[in-house]
Amino acid sequence: MPRAVLIDADRGSRELAYEAGDTLMVIAVRNAVRGIEARCGGARACGTCAIEPEAAWLKLLPPMSEDEREMLEWTGRDPARARLSCQIALTAQLDGFTAVILDNDID
Amino acid sequence: MTDIDISKFDPRDPRMSVDPYPVYRALREQDPMHWVDATKMWVATSYKDIAEILTDDETYKHRYEHREISRYGEGVREQPYFNAIRRMVFMMDGADHARIRPYFAKWFLSPVRARALQPIVERIATSLMDELQDKREFDIVADYAYQIPLRVIGELLTVPAEDHAKIAHSVEAIVPLAEGSVPKSGEFLERGNAALVLLYDYFRDLARKRRANPGDDLLSAMIAAADEGGFLDEDEFIANIILVYFAGHDTTTASTSLSILALHRHPEELAKLKANPGLLGKAVEELFRYEPPGQGIGRIPVRDVVVGGRKIEAGSVILCYLAAGNRDPEVFERPDRLIIEREGHKILSFAAGIHTCLGNLLARQELRIGLHTLLTRRPSLQLETIDPPAASFKPSAVSRGLRTLRAYG
Numbered sequence: 001m002p003r004a005v006l007i008d009a010d011r012g013s014r015e016l017a018y019e020a021g022d023t024l025m026v027i028a029v030r031n032a033v034r035g036i037e038a039r040c041g042g043a044r045a046c047g048t049c050a051i052e053p054e055a056a057w058l059k060l061l062p063p064m065s066e067d068e069r070e071m072l073e074w075t076g077r078d079p080a081r082a083r084l085s086c087q088i089a090l091t092a093q094l095d096g097f098t099a100v101i102l103d104n105d106i107d
Numbered sequence: 108m109t110d111i112d113i114s115k116f117d118p119r120d121p122r123m124s125v126d127p128y129p130v131y132r133a134l135r136e137q138d139p140m141h142w143v144d145a146t147k148m149w150v151a152t153s154y155k156d157i158a159e160i161l162t163d164d165e166t167y168k169h170r171y172e173h174r175e176i177s178r179y180g181e182g183v184r185e186q187p188y189f190n191a192i193r194r195m196v197f198m199m200d201g202a203d204h205a206r207i208r209p210y211f212a213k214w215f216l217s218p219v220r221a222r223a224l225q226p227i228v229e230r231i232a233t234s235l236m237d238e239l240q241d242k243r244e245f246d247i248v249a250d251y252a253y254q255i256p257l258r259v260i261g262e263l264l265t266v267p268a269e270d271h272a273k274i275a276h277s278v279e280a281i282v283p284l285a286e287g288s289v290p291k292s293g294e295f296l297e298r299g300n301a302a303l304v305l306l307y308d309y310f311r312d313l314a315r316k317r318r319a320n321p322g323d324d325l326l327s328a329m330i331a332a333a334d335e336g337g338f339l340d341e342d343e344f345i346a347n348i349i350l351v352y353f354a355g356h357d358t359t360t361a362s363t364s365l366s367i368l369a370l371h372r373h374p375e376e377l378a379k380l381k382a383n384p385g386l387l388g389k390a391v392e393e394l395f396r397y398e399p400p401g402q403g404i405g406r407i408p409v410r411d412v413v414v415g416g417r418k419i420e421a422g423s424v425i426l427c428y429l430a431a432g433n434r435d436p437e438v439f440e441r442p443d444r445l446i447i448e449r450e451g452h453k454i455l456s457f458a459a460g461i462h463t464c465l466g467n468l469l470a471r472q473e474l475r476i477g478l479h480t481l482l483t484r485r486p487s488l489q490l491e492t493i494d495p496p497a498a499s500f501k502p503s504a505v506s507r508g509l510r511t512l513r514a515y516g
Contacts (some may be wrong), residue, residue, distance in 0.1 A: 041460070041461050045213055074219060
């Protein structure tokens with residue numbers, strides 16, 4: 001099974017097995033990964049599942065939609081580096097995908 | 108291990124309304140995917156299984172129409188409650204759900220909107236406290252917790268304040284029918300149907316007036332969505348206004364009053380919060396984890412599945428106990444303790460995946476501001492009892508709440 005890695009700045013990294021087609025956010029929620037809140041459930045409406053992929057992986061992702069860009073900007077992230085994990089559909093080619101979890105605590 | 112015998116477990120047991128948590132714990136420890144013969148359904152109590160079910164909407168559906176028809180027969184097609192609820196986005200699956208949800212998601216879940224709602228909730232909480240100024244004793248539920256969401260959603264839907272008396276009582280007749288916690292017969296059915304007919308007429312009229320004079324409110328946004336073709340027809344449009352009107356009432360009333368009770372049961376946590384209001388955001392998250400009003404939600408797999416090591420047949424009902432997942436020690440350390448500065452993991456109180464509660468940011472804000480205003484304005488408030496009798500709790504198997512909570516000081 002392919003795997004993705006999410007890094008929590010305070011607590012080290014989690015390696016998550018996935019099936020192609022799942023989004024990174026869904027895999028994170030299923031594995032109770034700290035810091036991925038996903039309060040809108042994947043509608044790119046809340047900005048609480050943001051991550052910063054490693055540069056090499058970022059280049060492999062399909063471009064983001066206007067909605068995603070807008071949400072990242074609204075929530076103070078840099079769209080040149082950050083992504084919403086709910087918008088990343090994992091494929092076999094992304095095996096080993098690695099990203100840092102951003103601060104998604106909006107309270 | 109607890110010594111509760113889960114083979115006799117029945118979700119409808121009235122004792123569950125007072126303190127369901129030891130039972131959830133026994134279920135999770137002994138059999139986290141458990142078949143309940145009494146109600147012919149599975150109950151899920153581990154975080155992992157619940158998260159898996161809720162985030163796989165291809166496999167697990169509501170199948171509302173199928174469920175109602177198979178339980179109550181084809182005759183339900185004639186029932187107003189059935190025709191209203193089947194059109195509401197929270198019971199929809201697949202393409203219908205995907206068509207409507209984005210309109211609500213954009214309105215309710217954007218951080219920009221959350222910021223705009225804050226002063227509205229603050230103003231309403233403050234004016235409620237002003238109204239209670241001269242009352243030394245009052246009911247947290249009726250006089251405060253119930254009033255906040257009612258007035259907030261009323262304002263968002265442009266319901267004139269004087270109309271609440273005409274329509275707000277309908278909500279308590281509809282909620283039990285929507286959550287399926289009462290029989291679909293006799294008085295319950297009659298009252299629920301009558302309430303829906305009343306609300307249909309009321310909101311059809313209100314929407315017609317608003318259409319001529321739109322503003323920056325939720326009702327105007329829904330009218331714009333309808334004009335863009337977001338709703339199939341007027342019946343679906345009005346049904347979803349009714350959903351918005353009732354969905355936030357019952358749950359936020361419950362979370363505010365249950366949270367106040369929980370804090371008074373944990374005076375050291377209450378003292379910490381009073382001393383440091385900066386903890387409020389984290390405290391709200393923890394209170395929703397600890398006492399979620401929506402204790403469980405149902406899903407039906409459309410194919411045979413294996414969850415938590417159990418084979419489950421297509422078409423079976425699985426009741427996911429969100430409140431049990433929230434206390435899974437695999438995810439939350441010392442889960443049965445209220446620790447207001449707890450942080451980190453996603454709580455399941457608002458579900459997960461594409462059916463995540465649309466009002467969750469508003470609910471969080473209402474609880475945060477409701478608590479803050481109460482603690483600031485009535486710092487020496489005491490509860491009449493921190494062990495309310497069974498009759499003070501709502502008699503529902505899936506939605507937890509208090510009917511009354513007397514306070515003074």
